[in-house]
Amino acid sequence: MSVPGSEAAEALRRELRAWLEANLEPRFRAVSSALAASADTIEVLREWNRKVADAGWAAISWPAEYGGRDAGVLEQVAWAEEMDRARSPALVNPIGLSNIAPAILAYGTPAQKDRFLQRMRRGDDIWCQGFSEPDAGSDLASLRATALQDGDDFVVNGQKVWNTLGNLADWCELLVRTDPDAPPHKGISCLLVDMRLPGIEVRPIVTITGEAEFFEIFFADVRVPAEALLGPLHQGWRVAMTTLNNERGAVASLHLAVRRKIRDLIERARATPMGGASAADDPVLRRRLAHVYLEGELLRRLSDRALSGIVSQRAGPEGALTKLVWSQTEQHLAEVAAEVAGPEALVGEVARARLASRSYSIAGGTTQVNKNVVAQRVLGLPRSY
Amino acid sequence: MEFDETQEMLRESVRRFLAERASITGYVRPRLDGDGRTDDVWRGLAELGVCGLLAPESAGGGGLGMVETGIVCEEIGRALYPGPFASSALGAVAAILASGAEERERALLGELASGRRVGAVALHETRSRYDWRAVETRARARNGGGWRLTGVKSPVPDAAVADALVVSADADGVLGLFVVEKENAGIEPLGGLDPTRRLARVTLEDAPARRLGEGKGERDASRAIAATLDRIVVGLVADGLGAAARAFELAAAYAHERRQFGKPIGSFQAVQHVLVDMLQDLELARAATYHALWAADAADDAERHHAAAVAKAFASEAFPRIGANAIQVFAGIGYTWEHDVHLYYKRLLTVQHLCGDEAAHLDELARLVVDRAPPA
Numbered sequence: 001m002s003v004p005g006s007e008a009a010e011a012l013r014r015e016l017r018a019w020l021e022a023n024l025e026p027r028f029r030a031v032s033s034a035l036a037a038s039a040d041t042i043e044v045l046r047e048w049n050r051k052v053a054d055a056g057w058a059a060i061s062w063p064a065e066y067g068g069r070d071a072g073v074l075e076q077v078a079w080a081e082e083m084d085r086a087r088s089p090a091l092v093n094p095i096g097l098s099n100i101a102p103a104i105l106a107y108g109t110p111a112q113k114d115r116f117l118q119r120m121r122r123g124d125d126i127w128c129q130g131f132s133e134p135d136a137g138s139d140l141a142s143l144r145a146t147a148l149q150d151g152d153d154f155v156v157n158g159q160k161v162w163n164t165l166g167n168l169a170d171w172c173e174l175l176v177r178t179d180p181d182a183p184p185h186k187g188i189s190c191l192l193v194d195m196r197l198p199g200i201e202v203r204p205i206v207t208i209t210g211e212a213e214f215f216e217i218f219f220a221d222v223r224v225p226a227e228a229l230l231g232p233l234h235q236g237w238r239v240a241m242t243t244l245n246n247e248r249g250a251v252a253s254l255h256l257a258v259r260r261k262i263r264d265l266i267e268r269a270r271a272t273p274m275g276g277a278s279a280a281d282d283p284v285l286r287r288r289l290a291h292v293y294l295e296g297e298l299l300r301r302l303s304d305r306a307l308s309g310i311v312s313q314r315a316g317p318e319g320a321l322t323k324l325v326w327s328q329t330e331q332h333l334a335e336v337a338a339e340v341a342g343p344e345a346l347v348g349e350v351a352r353a354r355l356a357s358r359s360y361s362i363a364g365g366t367t368q369v370n371k372n373v374v375a376q377r378v379l380g381l382p383r384s385y
Numbered sequence: 386m387e388f389d390e391t392q393e394m395l396r397e398s399v400r401r402f403l404a405e406r407a408s409i410t411g412y413v414r415p416r417l418d419g420d421g422r423t424d425d426v427w428r429g430l431a432e433l434g435v436c437g438l439l440a441p442e443s444a445g446g447g448g449l450g451m452v453e454t455g456i457v458c459e460e461i462g463r464a465l466y467p468g469p470f471a472s473s474a475l476g477a478v479a480a481i482l483a484s485g486a487e488e489r490e491r492a493l494l495g496e497l498a499s500g501r502r503v504g505a506v507a508l509h510e511t512r513s514r515y516d517w518r519a520v521e522t523r524a525r526a527r528n529g530g531g532w533r534l535t536g537v538k539s540p541v542p543d544a545a546v547a548d549a550l551v552v553s554a555d556a557d558g559v560l561g562l563f564v565v566e567k568e569n570a571g572i573e574p575l576g577g578l579d580p581t582r583r584l585a586r587v588t589l590e591d592a593p594a595r596r597l598g599e600g601k602g603e604r605d606a607s608r609a610i611a612a613t614l615d616r617i618v619v620g621l622v623a624d625g626l627g628a629a630a631r632a633f634e635l636a637a638a639y640a641h642e643r644r645q646f647g648k649p650i651g652s653f654q655a656v657q658h659v660l661v662d663m664l665q666d667l668e669l670a671r672a673a674t675y676h677a678l679w680a681a682d683a684a685d686d687a688e689r690h691h692a693a694a695v696a697k698a699f700a701s702e703a704f705p706r707i708g709a710n711a712i713q714v715f716a717g718i719g720y721t722w723e724h725d726v727h728l729y730y731k732r733l734l735t736v737q738h739l740c741g742d743e744a745a746h747l748d749e750l751a752r753l754v755v756d757r758a759p760p761a
């Protein structure tokens with residue numbers, strides 16, 4: 001039995017570590033990710049992103065011709081580990097890099113790749129995903145926004161909702177119905193839409209945290225040029241599914257951030273006074289902390305196994321389970337953090353994180369839908385709906 | 386982390402052997418009232434070389450590690466095989482090696498490796514619950530060499546079929562590990578809920594014993610005991626992993642076959658989600674177990690211990706849940722003696738409670754990562 005690793009990954013690790021030590025100035029850590037940024041603070045993040053990209057450290061899995069390093073999955077994991085270790089802020093295009101770029105790489109024309117990929121990598125353009133609609137959530141294929149061909153243009157009408165980064169986005173990967181007469185999955189197309197086009201309106205949605213964390217986007221007779229079509233006409237469902245399926249490399253490093261937060265929580269508990277000792281000494285909290293630590297370790301081992309499965313081409317169910325386990329772990333972490341904080345749990349960052357943690361079992365597909373997918377794809381059971 | 390080809394072959398050959406020679410219907414069930422003695426199959430396993438995997442080559446063993454041993458445990462759990470592999474080929478051998486007693490106990494090691502004799506390990510006492518440090522059994526040095534042990538060890542797996550027992554005892558304020566021959570110990574089978582894994586109470590009254598590692602190992606055997614227990618713990622978890630995987634597979638297969646309301650029950654979402662929860666528990670346990678097996682061979686003491694605590698804390702939580710969910714999927718038939726699913730459930734309960742339950746291992750984890758800063 002051996003632990004997956006490679007000389008290439010270790011070389012990359014050393015090089016990146018040295019680069020981060022030399023370049024990651026404290027001021028770049030002011031905002032942790034674009035999701036927490038405002039129109040003002042985003043500039044610092046973009047500056048950091050450009051620095052990372054220009055040194056060749058953004059989107060390393062991409063082909064070299066688009067600024068990547070053709071990095072394999074072990075190198076991607078080493079990259080994620082080093083970025084986490086240095087506490088680097090996230091790149092400004094989380095959705096673009098992990099969800100949209102794979103679809104462009106798979107289906108894009110050379111012109112689309114040239115136009116979009118480098119700018120996405122540098123954070124010059126920020127991307128959002130326009131999939132969900134008020135009446136099409138888990139049942140995404142029932143979406144109703146339309147794009148009708150009119151001369152060389154598509155004319156888009158409809159509404160999208162829950163769009164993360166909708167406020168900052170320059171571009172949107174949009175799913176629209178182009179053939180209203182075809183069965184639901186067969187009449188959808190994928191468009192790459194400039195968010196500055198006339199007829200597009202973005203409105204904030206205030207979430208349970210009290211912040212505008214996502215947005216809704218209204219399209220009224222928006223004329224989108226034909227070259228915006230990504231992949232074949234009416235086959236946008238397939239294009240969108242590449243998008244959603246292409247998170248395997250990231251899956252193997254999902255445990256990093258949550259485990260860091262768990263370690264930070266334990267430190268905080270040790271510094272939180274309670275009954276003459278610390279919250280970490282309380283017998284109940286101590287066991288709860290140990291349990292959430294355990295969950296973090298389990299996620300790490302599951303991710304490792306998913307990774308070694310990928311590397312050795314062993315098909316296993318680990319990847320399909322990672323998001324479920326990750327979301328549960330994040331939510332338990334937020335709950336234990338609140339218990340540790342005591343009355344302080346009702347204010348400040350602990351309170352915000354507690355509320356925000358509810359989204360982990362909704363965004364990117366709900367827990368229930370995730371379980372349906374595992375039941376169907378891994379266990380081969382019939383569809384229940 | 387993947388098994389190599391030789392390891393996969395080992396798994397394959399043990400699985401095939403047990404399927405042919407120790408099937409549940411033909412072999413395990415007829416022995417449910419037995420004491421765990423399985424002489425013919427045991428000899429067959431020994432001929433496969435399985436009993437000597439962990440023993441050094443100098444004693445006729447394979448000189449291999451916990452990864453190979455764990456593969457065998459997993460297959461044995463999967464087959465619900467009632468024999469004493471985990472106590473003898475794993476536990477007793479590991480105790481001798483951890484005590485630095487390899488040379489002095491070469492004869493015993495050789496007999497354990499060849500399966501001619503069976504060993505069992507008695508570390509826990511009823512009053513100390515899961516704390517192996519709290520030992521009331523006393524060891525007294527005898528004039529002219531040797532020791533005498535007095536105390537009660539319980540529950541001790543496989544003691545009823547053991548020829549030699551490895552026993553922990555307090556020897557003038559430090560812990561020691563001792564070997565007691567069967568005829569010098571009072572052994573009383575405990576019955577208990579799991580008919581595939583036999584437990585006994587071992588009573589020692591001034592029982593003659595020899596000390597493992599005398600003059601060679603450390604005077605205080607705490608480190609040797611901790612190292613032995615970590616290995617027993619991961620072997621136990623691997624046994625449970627095999628049983629849990631089989632229980633899950635049976636339930637998943639039943640969900641395809643059994644029809645109600647004109648459809649397979651596996652088309653009902655409530656049943657699907659139970660199965661997915663089982664799969665999640667199973668795969669997390671698998672990932673933790675394989676890592677702990679690897680760590681027992683390749684990592685330092687601290688990581689070996691940490692990995693064992695992680696694996697056992699979760700196994701003790703998740704295995705009973707997997708077993709219970711399996712019974713729920715089978716429903717009425719699953720509640721019968723006739724159906725096999727209860728046997729898996731019982732095996733999983735054994736794994737839950739032997740050598741520290743969830744609470745005990747969470748407390749141990751807390752000692753490692755909450756009481757002091759957790760490792761990065």
Ligand SMILES: Cc1cc2nc3c(=O)[nH]c(=O)nc-3n(C[C@H](O)[C@H](O)[C@H](O)COP(=O)(O)OP(=O)(O)OC[C@H]3O[C@@H](n4cnc5c(N)ncnc54)[C@H](O)[C@@H]3O)c2cc1C
Nearest residue numbers: 129130131132137138162163164359362363364365366368
């Ligand atoms: C923080 C956050 C960010 C998001 N970002 C984006 C984004 O950037 N772009 C975007 O397009 N979307 C985004 N979403 C939307 C997200 O993808 C949807 O919320 C999600 O797919 C669920 O759809 P819904 O909210 O309409 O719930 P519904 O589909 O209406 O579900 C309601 C309930 O019914 C259950 N349910 C539905 N169908 C089934 C079924 N077949 N079996 C069992 N249970 C079922 C669900 O599990 C849920 O509990 C985001 C959501 C959140 C919370």
